[in-house]
Amino acid sequence: xxxxxxxxxxxxxxxxxxxxxxxxxxxxxYDRVIFSAPFRRLANKTQVQPLYENDHVHHRLIHSVEVxxxxxxxxxxxxxxxxxxxxxxxxxxxxxxxIVQAACAAHDIGNPPFGHSGEEAIGAWFKAxxxxxxxxxxxLDPALHREFEKFEGNAQGFRILARLEMYxxxxxxxxxxxxxxxxxxxxxxxxxxQALETAGAALMPYKKFGIFNAEMALFDEVAASLGLPRExxxxxxxxxxxxxxxxxxxxxxxxxxxVDLEDAFTTAELPYEQVRDLLQEVTGTTxxxxxxxxxxxxxxxxxAMAIGAAIRACVEVFKQSYTAIMAGQLSGGLIERSAxxxxxxxxATLTRDRIFTARRKTELExxxxxxxxxxxxGILPVYEDLARAGWDRDRLSPYSMQLVRALGLDLxxxxxxEQALHGLADFTSGMTDxxxxxxxxxxxxx
Numbered sequence: 001x002x003x004x005x006x007x008x009x010x011x012x013x014x015x016x017x018x019x020x021x022x023x024x025x026x027x028x029x030y031d032r033v034i035f036s037a038p039f040r041r042l043a044n045k046t047q048v049q050p051l052y053e054n055d056h057v058h059h060r061l062i063h064s065v066e067v068x069x070x071x072x073x074x075x076x077x078x079x080x081x082x083x084x085x086x087x088x089x090x091x092x093x094x095x096x097x098x099i100v101q102a103a104c105a106a107h108d109i110g111n112p113p114f115g116h117s118g119e120e121a122i123g124a125w126f127k128a129x130x131x132x133x134x135x136x137x138x139x140l141d142p143a144l145h146r147e148f149e150k151f152e153g154n155a156q157g158f159r160i161l162a163r164l165e166m167y168x169x170x171x172x173x174x175x176x177x178x179x180x181x182x183x184x185x186x187x188x189x190x191x192x193x194q195a196l197e198t199a200g201a202a203l204m205p206y207k208k209f210g211i212f213n214a215e216m217a218l219f220d221e222v223a224a225s226l227g228l229p230r231e232x233x234x235x236x237x238x239x240x241x242x243x244x245x246x247x248x249x250x251x252x253x254x255x256x257x258x259v260d261l262e263d264a265f266t267t268a269e270l271p272y273e274q275v276r277d278l279l280q281e282v283t284g285t286t287x288x289x290x291x292x293x294x295x296x297x298x299x300x301x302x303x304a305m306a307i308g309a310a311i312r313a314c315v316e317v318f319k320q321s322y323t324a325i326m327a328g329q330l331s332g333g334l335i336e337r338s339a340x341x342x343x344x345x346x347x348a349t350l351t352r353d354r355i356f357t358a359r360r361k362t363e364l365e366x367x368x369x370x371x372x373x374x375x376x377x378g379i380l381p382v383y384e385d386l387a388r389a390g391w392d393r394d395r396l397s398p399y400s401m402q403l404v405r406a407l408g409l410d411l412x413x414x415x416x417x418e419q420a421l422h423g424l425a426d427f428t429s430g431m432t433d434x435x436x437x438x439x440x441x442x443x444x445x446x
Contacts, residue, residue, distance in 0.1 A: 013171025110157025114368030186210030195235020240328025
């Protein structure tokens with residue numbers, strides 16, 4: 001792969017412009033993401049801790065802003081090294097940093113309400129109906145069942161960025177192809193991934209899929225401009241990752257692992273001493289005395305130091321793995337290969353055992369699953385009715401029309417079962433936690 005192509009500022013379905021003197025296309029990418037409605041809704045979507053019980057814990061919007069900040073620093077340090085080594089023209093390190101920041105800001109934009117349990121709930125709802133498909137669901141090509149049954153926020157995010165938001169069906173936000181490439185952690189469809197998995201674990205390049213069948217042609221366009229290596233298999237084509245995906249992924253890993261600890265201290269799920277010791281270990285420095293700081297202030301200082309140490313560790317791995325990254329052959333992430341990898345794994349184990357199983361979070365997941373089930377079951381009749389009406393919105397039943405008006409359902413561009421079921425998932429995954437609860441109550445009459 002070549003950096004001149006990888007840093008393409010050409011927009012998806014847009015003119016290839018240099019941007020404005022004060023704002024490159026990559027800076028504009030960031031602006032388009034943070035001013036979008038899907039990004040704004042992240043303020044009311046669960047990150048890890050249940051919302052509304054503590055004003056000081058992270059929600060997905062704050063998390064995304066913080067990931068963007070860490071990603072910008074990672075991108076700049078990597079870019080400066082590339083310039084020093086002669087791999088990148090001087091000045092382009094700023095482009096690289098801006099691309100990573102924009103992709104980081106967007107990285108959770110497709111996530112549904114109620115955190116990762118929301119993804120599982122949407123997938124479980126589809127699977128239960130595909131097991132005995134009737135009506136609309138029976139019309140869907142069985143080869144596409146997997147992408148609904150394993151509903152993936154990453155793929156929904158690409159759909160939002162490249163299709164739904166701003167220029168609908170004409171490039172979406174029309175972000176630069178470099179930013180879209182850096183955003184896409186898993187550049188293959190669910191069907192391709194399933195075929196590779198069936199053929200043998202050794203052939204499986206990614207742990208998830210990141211593109212719906214409906215958007216694969218859009219990613220083909222992105223990949224062709226960027227020069228991403230394409231692999232062909234019996235199950236379909238897939239791509240090697242854009243090198244900056246590793247920086248975006250590392251920024252996310254750094255933030256959610258370290259900040260999960262800080263939030264767990266804030267909510268009293270982990271004691272100060274345990275959080276302090278773990279953060280100090282990440283820094284790799286002599287323990288810093290608390291002095292006259294409060295416990296919360298000391299945790300804040302250590303959190304900042306730990307993020308800095310993790311960034312430096314990831315940059316070193318990028319340097320050491322540069323050849324493999326540029327060949328599209330590096331497996332795994334920067335964090336797990338870095339000097340802080342072992343302590344991050346211990347933090348992951350701790351959060352899994354102590355935070356992800358906490359009673360409040362479990363209650364959220366149980367109620368969230370029921371909320372999503374109520375919403376999807378309640379609005380499915382609209383899409384079933386639309387199919388019976390030959391996809392003519394003017395022929396919907398009076399009750400379906402009431403639901404469309406009450407919920408503001410967007411039925412444009414729906415002309416087959418695949419589009420209808422994506423429309424159902426678009427609406428559900430786009431909800432905030434609070435709005436989903438309100439609509440669930442309305443649809444169930446309580």
